[in-house]
Amino acid sequence: MSSSPGPYKLVTVNTAPDRAKRLIGRVVEDVKDKYTIIHVGNAASIEEVKSVVEEHRPNILFTASMWTPEEAHQIITIAKGVVGEDLKTFSLPQGLQVNKGPDTVVEYIEENLPSLLG
Incomplete structure (x- = not known):
């Protein structure tokens, strides 16, 4: 039995914390044989990013599809300023949830996890 990397x-x-928790819960369940991912927190606004990242010191940060590319870049810059490069x-691409629905979001995350987590 091979051990899964992590826990991450x-x-x-995400401005909708309950939705974020539900979607990430699905992803965590689907990939649990490969990765151990623990959803430790959510920032519901750009202003909350610094304090949430300082509190939880994550290995991974996801920005949801309601953010513009500029906002996502700002969020990532703030988070990396706290925990490092x-x-x-x-x-997530802007509008993915709205245009394609939650199943597509889950699939998109799962398709991209291997390259993200190496």
């Missing part, structure tokens, strides 16, 4: 501590940046980050 994940912080999401080793932070793995992933930004």
Whole structure:
């Protein structure tokens, strides 16, 4: 039996924390045979990013699809300013949730995890 990498501590940046928790819960369940990911917190605004990242010291940060590329870049810059350049980050394309729905978001994250987590 091979051990899965991790555990990875994940912080999401999503204005809908319950939705973030539900979607990430699905991803965590689907990939648990490969990765151990713990969703430790969510920042519901750009202003909350610094304090949430300082509190949880995540290995991974996801920005949700409601953020523009500029906002996602700002969020990532703030987070890396706290925990350093080793932070793995992933930004969902703007509008993905609205245009394609939650199943597509889950699939998109799962498709991109191997390259993100190496």
